[in-house]
Amino acid sequence: MANPDQTLLGASLNVPTTQNKTTSHGNTFEQRLVDNGIFFNAYLGSTDPANMVEIKSIITSERPELCVPKFTDDDFVYYLIQDQSACNEATVLSTSFPLIVGKANIPNVRNAPLKRMLDLIKGVAPPQPDLFDGVRPETIAKSVLRQLGGYAQPSTINHHPAMSNFFVECTGPDGTMRVGMRQLSHDLASGARAMLEFRRFISADNAVDGHAYSFGATYLGGQGILTLFSCHPVSTGNTEQSMQYHVALVASYHLHLDRETFVKGVSAFRNLREFAQRVRERIRDAANLKASSAP
Numbered sequence: 001m002a003n004p005d006q007t008l009l010g011a012s013l014n015v016p017t018t019q020n021k022t023t024s025h026g027n028t029f030e031q032r033l034v035d036n037g038i039f040f041n042a043y044l045g046s047t048d049p050a051n052m053v054e055i056k057s058i059i060t061s062e063r064p065e066l067c068v069p070k071f072t073d074d075d076f077v078y079y080l081i082q083d084q085s086a087c088n089e090a091t092v093l094s095t096s097f098p099l100i101v102g103k104a105n106i107p108n109v110r111n112a113p114l115k116r117m118l119d120l121i122k123g124v125a126p127p128q129p130d131l132f133d134g135v136r137p138e139t140i141a142k143s144v145l146r147q148l149g150g151y152a153q154p155s156t157i158n159h160h161p162a163m164s165n166f167f168v169e170c171t172g173p174d175g176t177m178r179v180g181m182r183q184l185s186h187d188l189a190s191g192a193r194a195m196l197e198f199r200r201f202i203s204a205d206n207a208v209d210g211h212a213y214s215f216g217a218t219y220l221g222g223q224g225i226l227t228l229f230s231c232h233p234v235s236t237g238n239t240e241q242s243m244q245y246h247v248a249l250v251a252s253y254h255l256h257l258d259r260e261t262f263v264k265g266v267s268a269f270r271n272l273r274e275f276a277q278r279v280r281e282r283i284r285d286a287a288n289l290k291a292s293s294a295p
Helices: 029-035 052-058 073-084 089-094 097-101 142-151 177-202 259-292
Strands: 131-135 162-171 214-220 225-235 243-254
Touching: 029 177, 052 243, 052 259, 073 097, 073 259, 089 097, 089 162, 097 259, 131 259, 142 177, 142 259, 162 177, 162 259, 177 214, 177 225, 177 243, 177 259, 214 259, 225 259, 243 259
Parallel strands: 162 214
Antiparallel strands: 131 162, 214 225, 225 243
């Protein structure tokens, strides 16, 4: 668990510096992920979570807002024009990507570094997702916030969402899927570890159950490739590296292909995002209940 002296909200925080730290664009970043037990494909040893069947079933649910007449062929063409004319990542994030996200009443922040998240990989810059979701910090019991510190509130800005477990990394038309995957793997593993600390707070005996509680997506703007992932902790029994974090592919969609594929992919994204919201709210409620029953 977090050291309360370092992560107590309102106290003087020992926030890690990013100076001279490896970023996801560096050649050594991917190897550092692997060396620290973050596996993001089958070749590296990643496994599927125990709830993968449930996850894949949930993402297939139909979204009324994407059915005709609410979402038409003209709407799809508008998305295509926005995405294919985007010249860089910033344009993707401001034009075509919001059409994928849609309207949702989910606490979120864009492009904020998670500096309070205790280092998962030493010497690596903290995660800075293009988007991350969480719960409002005031909905978490103060005793839980104090005990879990940076795992509960990863941002240095106190009103930013807490309990982050859904992340998005976008790249522009000249970006690479590999960089986005590295970034998201770091995000997801950090989120999975945070959810693990909450579950340990609730019950140490059942914290590692093989299920994924951290989710996210990469989006390759200009090419329209949307890919969904999960991440779950795996106990190794090794004292030097007691926990691994396995990132698993959930689904991938080429949104430019046709309206039907766009609807299928965007529906999956929104459904996964809402599932992540239900997961963290359920864990938050259980943590609050545990805190309220403490002597």
